[in-house]
Amino acid sequence: MSAVTRSLEIQGVSKQYRLGRAQHDQMLRERLVEMIKRPFGGMKGTQSIWALRDVSFDADEGEVIGIIGRNGAGKSTLLKILSRITYPTSGEVRVNGRVASLLEVGTGFHDELTGRENIYLNGSILGMRKREVEERFDAMVDFSGVEQFIDTPIKHYSSGMRLRLGFAVAAHLEPDVLIVDEVLAVGDAGFQKKCIRAMEGLRNSGRTVLFVSHNLAAVENLCSRGIWIDAGRVRMDGAAKDVIASYMGSFAGERISGSDLSGTENRFGSGEIRYTRFEYLSPDGTPCAVVRSGDPLVLRLHYRAEKTIRDPSFGLRLFTQMGTLITQTGHLLHGIHIPKVEPGDGYIELEIDSLNLVPGQYPFSLWITGQSSKMVFDGDVRGSLEVEVADVYKSGRMLDGTQGVVYFPQRWRV
Numbered sequence: 001m002s003a004v005t006r007s008l009e010i011q012g013v014s015k016q017y018r019l020g021r022a023q024h025d026q027m028l029r030e031r032l033v034e035m036i037k038r039p040f041g042g043m044k045g046t047q048s049i050w051a052l053r054d055v056s057f058d059a060d061e062g063e064v065i066g067i068i069g070r071n072g073a074g075k076s077t078l079l080k081i082l083s084r085i086t087y088p089t090s091g092e093v094r095v096n097g098r099v100a101s102l103l104e105v106g107t108g109f110h111d112e113l114t115g116r117e118n119i120y121l122n123g124s125i126l127g128m129r130k131r132e133v134e135e136r137f138d139a140m141v142d143f144s145g146v147e148q149f150i151d152t153p154i155k156h157y158s159s160g161m162r163l164r165l166g167f168a169v170a171a172h173l174e175p176d177v178l179i180v181d182e183v184l185a186v187g188d189a190g191f192q193k194k195c196i197r198a199m200e201g202l203r204n205s206g207r208t209v210l211f212v213s214h215n216l217a218a219v220e221n222l223c224s225r226g227i228w229i230d231a232g233r234v235r236m237d238g239a240a241k242d243v244i245a246s247y248m249g250s251f252a253g254e255r256i257s258g259s260d261l262s263g264t265e266n267r268f269g270s271g272e273i274r275y276t277r278f279e280y281l282s283p284d285g286t287p288c289a290v291v292r293s294g295d296p297l298v299l300r301l302h303y304r305a306e307k308t309i310r311d312p313s314f315g316l317r318l319f320t321q322m323g324t325l326i327t328q329t330g331h332l333l334h335g336i337h338i339p340k341v342e343p344g345d346g347y348i349e350l351e352i353d354s355l356n357l358v359p360g361q362y363p364f365s366l367w368i369t370g371q372s373s374k375m376v377f378d379g380d381v382r383g384s385l386e387v388e389v390a391d392v393y394k395s396g397r398m399l400d401g402t403q404g405v406v407y408f409p410q411r412w413r414v
Helices: 028-037 075-082 115-125 130-144 159-172 189-204 216-222 240-249
Strands: 006-018 048-060 064-068 090-095 099-102 177-181 208-212 225-230 233-239 273-281 297-305 312-319 325-330 344-352 360-370 376-388
Touching: 006 075, 006 208, 048 075, 048 090, 048 208, 048 233, 064 075, 064 189, 064 216, 064 240, 075 090, 075 099, 075 177, 075 208, 099 159, 115 130, 115 159, 130 159, 159 177, 159 189, 177 189, 189 208, 189 216, 216 240, 225 240, 233 240, 273 360, 273 376, 297 312
Parallel strands: 064 208, 064 225, 099 177, 177 208
Antiparallel strands: 006 048, 006 090, 225 233, 273 297, 297 344, 312 325, 312 360, 360 376
């Protein structure tokens, strides 16, 4: 049995930035700007911030690792260290083989050179011979879709064109380690699918990919392993699905904007009973701050009754952003009768087995009426449901607004 080969070894890596002081890894241009701003020194304040603290993990050949975390958590700093764009304050990084990075649109490109010239330049930076680049040249240009402009200086390219060419070069020059930061945030759906297929091809050929993205569905679909970076430290390292679930759970209690309904204006009704707040819960009762297409969901509606209310009817209307009614529901449709509600606080729950909505934001309106609907106790109480992307068909093809508003559990046979 052959031993597992390590592509990356990261041991105790930390990165410190001193605010108000020039960094050793600053570019010359940045240092000149700093000198002009402070010609006589005058570096006041030496406050330090740690972008990374004691980060350690290994990566094997053929692993595709998704790195997730909030903005400012240290993900991009880690990738810059692995790409040797900056250096750690302490710790050690070992990289076996060639590394290609796509950390932002057009990384490593020279604006005055054409697309063709930049492909050869990037190949030489990776240590490839001219013949090796030529063998892959047509595939890279075809992937990028910029054939018509390949001999145009890339300063005239759009951001999407630069991104497509940058990813094509990074993936097709067959690095041992590919580092990608939010490549799926730019570009159309067709290009994103190309990127995913290319990264799958690298994985199958034994290359290592580090993939940073806020698209958790793409991370779950593409990556077998996930690493959650939080406040500069590794919070969790394990199976991608488990890491994503823990990360999503960390938002519980911070949201949800507008969940407190006690001060909501423009509602009508007599007010003997009012909605006070709502919660999104998973079926086991834990707070669910991120709701994805296809997930089960429990919507808990809290109320306060000032007196005994007989035969109340609780209901909900769900709309598109343009105000089209998607559905209207209430417990009476299910034959559930509530004889009375006593004074005080309480809640009622709506359980949804599968939220068959494409990603997007959906306003909803709540009401409480008497059973005959003539008496309105509380009406037009507004909230909003944010639905995140998910791989509902387990195919790697994500739903979006072009597929409509709702989707149906289904199968195709050929």
